[in-house]
Amino acid sequence: MIRITRETDYGIVLLSRLASVPRPGVQAARELASWAGLPYPMASKILKVLARAGLLVSQRGARGGYSLARPPEQISVGDVIAALEGPIGMTECTSAPGQCEQEGHCPVRTRWQEISAAVRDFLQRIPLSELLRSTPLPLLHLERQAAPGQGCP
Amino acid sequence: MIRITRETDYGIVLLSRLASVPRPGVQAARELASWAGLPYPMASKILKVLARAGLLVSQRGARGGYSLARPPEQISVGDVIAALEGPIGMTECTSAPGQCEQEGHCPVRTRWQEISAAVRDFLQRIPLSELLRSTPLPLLHLERQAAPGQGCP
DNA sequence: ACAATCAGGACTGGTAGGGTACACTTTGGC
DNA sequence: GCCAAAGTGTACCCTACCAGTCCTGATTGT
Numbered sequence: 001m002i003r004i005t006r007e008t009d010y011g012i013v014l015l016s017r018l019a020s021v022p023r024p025g026v027q028a029a030r031e032l033a034s035w036a037g038l039p040y041p042m043a044s045k046i047l048k049v050l051a052r053a054g055l056l057v058s059q060r061g062a063r064g065g066y067s068l069a070r071p072p073e074q075i076s077v078g079d080v081i082a083a084l085e086g087p088i089g090m091t092e093c094t095s096a097p098g099q100c101e102q103e104g105h106c107p108v109r110t111r112w113q114e115i116s117a118a119v120r121d122f123l124q125r126i127p128l129s130e131l132l133r134s135t136p137l138p139l140l141h142l143e144r145q146a147a148p149g150q151g152c153p
Numbered sequence: 154m155i156r157i158t159r160e161t162d163y164g165i166v167l168l169s170r171l172a173s174v175p176r177p178g179v180q181a182a183r184e185l186a187s188w189a190g191l192p193y194p195m196a197s198k199i200l201k202v203l204a205r206a207g208l209l210v211s212q213r214g215a216r217g218g219y220s221l222a223r224p225p226e227q228i229s230v231g232d233v234i235a236a237l238e239g240p241i242g243m244t245e246c247t248s249a250p251g252q253c254e255q256e257g258h259c260p261v262r263t264r265w266q267e268i269s270a271a272v273r274d275f276l277q278r279i280p281l282s283e284l285l286r287s288t289p290l291p292l293l294h295l296e297r298q299a300a301p302g303q304g305c306p
Numbered sequence: 307a308c309a310a311t312c313a314g315g316a317c318t319g320g321t322a323g324g325g326t327a328c329a330c331t332t333t334g335g336c
Numbered sequence: 337g338c339c340a341a342a343g344t345g346t347a348c349c350c351t352a353c354c355a356g357t358c359c360t361g362a363t364t365g366t
Contacts, residue, residue: 002155002234002241002272005323009244016261028342041326048344061333062341077268081155088155091162108169111284115230119155119272131264158354181311194357201313214364215310 008084010038011046012131015055015080019072019128028065046084053083077131078124088120161237163191164199165284168208168233172225172281181218199237206236230284231277241273 013036018025033043047066051058055075056066068075081088091112166189171178186196200219204211208228209219221228234241244265 002157002238002243002276003245004155004243006245007324012261013259020260030342039325042324044343045325051343058343059333060331060343062339063334064332064342066343085155090155090157092156092159106166107173108165108284115276115279118275122271122275123268126268131261160355183311192356195355197312198356204312211312212364213310213312213362215308216365217311217363219312 002090004081005085007042007046008081010036010042011050011080011084012077012128014038014043014046015050015068015072015075015128016131018056018066018068019075020132024067026059026063026065026067032066050080050083053079055079055083072128072132075128076124077126077128078120081123088116088123090116090119155243157234158238160195160199161234163189163195164203164233164237165230165281167191167196167199168203168221168225168228168281169284171209171219171221172228173285177220179212179216179218179220185219203233203236206232208232208236225281225285228281229277230279230281231273234276241269241276243269243272 014032017032017035018027021027029044029047030040032047033040036043047056047058050056051066055069057069058064058066078088093106093109093112167185170185170188171180174180182197182200183193185200186193189196200209200211203209204219208222210222211217211219231241246259246262246265
């Protein structure tokens with residue numbers, strides 16, 4: 001279904017929350033969970049992973065919590081997905097070579113690699129900060145160019 | 154993991170095979186299966202679904218088989234995915250509204266809808282015929298524009 | 307008539323998503 | 337110095353769905 005998991009979805013919501021408070025905004029997992037309407041254990045699980053991946057900084061002990069490791073402009077949707085689900089690839093063979101026995105003679109393999117790369121790049125270029133803007137949106141548009149490196153002037 | 158299922162992957166390979174023979178190229182499921190290195194029941198299952206979805210035309214009886222319902226330029230990767238996995242959406246709420254209780258106040262919902270739409274469009278614009286070209290590739294590129302309808306001149 | 311072929315299910319095993327629980331460590335505050 | 341409030345790590349369960357098989361029927365060319 002070309003779908004992110006629920007955990008990733010939650011992760012993005014939690015990060016967005018952290019991105020929307022003035023930095024440095026340390027928030028406890030319980031606060032974040034209740035704000036997002038998630039059971040605490042679930043939120044905690046996700047936050048742990050995001051911290052280990054380097055997207056969050058954790059502060060242990062009383063009055064501890066989580067805060068963004070980088071400004072929200074420098075954390076992309078792609079980063080979050082990669083942290084919670086592993087490398088982004090539309091097919092098994094694109095994310096982990098050697099899985100498919102057909103690899104040698106598969107007629108569509110290289111194309112899938114290109115398609116995956118395009119989607120990955122696309123997600124990599126959407127920062128958290130953009131997710132939050134409730135105002136006029138820079139329309140996301142997927143373009144096919146005739147040649148590399150020849151963007152609009 | 155933002156991944157198409159194996160069935161979809163197989164489906165695209167099978168369709169590509171049909172697209173690569175001169176039309177009207179009726180091929181039996183057994184032939185297609187052995188060509189793709191798939192067990193016959195698996196290939197058969199997939200072909201049935203693709204036929205019901207209108208991407209393939211089936212011919213029953215002796216010397217029957219499958220052929221493309223439309224020229225390969227008019228069948229897109231998005232069509233195949235939709236046929237085998239249902240509507241394309243990166244999150245549950247984008248492909249089937251009403252699933253998420255948070256829908257009303259989810260801060261990132263509209264953005265996901267845009268992102269999903271962009272990916273869906275992108276896949277919708279890659280025809281089977283393109284997957285087969287082994288020659289210089291029109292680079293796939295996902296672009297973000299400032300405004301709609303203002304592509305390169 | 308018969309064999310080749312597709313159609314439509316039912317059925318099964320495995321794995322990953324989604325969620326919970328618990329024992330442990332760290333740290334601020336009194 | 338102790339306690340409570342945090343995060344850490346790991347183990348665990350359950351369910352759904354992916355991946356794959358099998359069987360019984362309906363068509364149709366020869």
